Amino acid sequence: LAKTTQPISMDSYEGQEVNITCSHNNIATNDYITWYQQFPSQGPRFIIQGYKTKVTNEVASLFIPADRKSSTLSLPRVSLSDTAVYYCLVGPRGRAAGNKLTFGGGTRVLVKP
Amino acid sequence: DGGITQSPKYLFRKEGQNVTLSCEQNLNHDAMYWYRQDPGQGLRLIYYSQIVNDFQKGDIAEGYSVSREKKESFPLTVTSAQKNPTAFYLCASTPTGGAWYEQFFGPGTRLTVL
Numbered sequence: 001l002a003k004t005t006q007p008i009s010m011d012s013y014e015g016q017e018v019n020i021t022c023s024h025n026n027i028a029t030n031d032y033i034t035w036y037q038q039f040p041s042q043g044p045r046f047i048i049q050g051y052k053t054k055v056t057n058e059v060a061s062l063f064i065p066a067d068r069k070s071s072t073l074s075l076p077r078v079s080l081s082d083t084a085v086y087y088c089l090v091g092p093r094g095r096a097a098g099n100k101l102t103f104g105g106g107t108r109v110l111v112k113p
Numbered sequence: 114d115g116g117i118t119q120s121p122k123y124l125f126r127k128e129g130q131n132v133t134l135s136c137e138q139n140l141n142h143d144a145m146y147w148y149r150q151d152p153g154q155g156l157r158l159i160y161y162s163q164i165v166n167d168f169q170k171g172d173i174a175e176g177y178s179v180s181r182e183k184k185e186s187f188p189l190t191v192t193s194a195q196k197n198p199t200a201f202y203l204c205a206s207t208p209t210g211g212a213w214y215e216q217f218f219g220p221g222t223r224l225t226v227l
Contacts, residue, residue: 043218
């Protein structure tokens, strides 16, 4: 999987929008960008994936510029329960039997009341 | 309910003892994985198995052993050879034919060596 760089931590307040940017300068043509969320003492869970432009689901939005060298995860109107670590991963879509996920340190988001 | 279970949630062991962490899934997934997470760090792959009776070493396999005798089960043994075993251990599985990002994680086991 391509190397990614994210901020170590971010603080926010309830009701605000949180934007986390991930750099992936060496992204390949067939790579997709995937974000995971991990709550304390739990396993990570998939939250969103995209290839280009914008993807939105019930949890978050993912913005990907035309050059795809970075991406931004947007969490609208965060609540205390959004406090978690968010990981950005980049790799080719499609079957990858036995492939391993490489999680960097992620971005620790703390939502304050 | 389908899912992945790990037991126990918390585990304490004395230095020099082997200990086995359980991972069971009823999702009918072929591939299973073991990861280790240290405080403030990402996940590192210990072992993975794509099919019953087959497994491969991950990035940090030294001091660990696994078995995959049944599709549903992938136990991890932390041996006395593992120099720094205190960590959070996560088990995951991938749907049959699934992609690298389709990993479902269990709740984890926190191992503390006394």
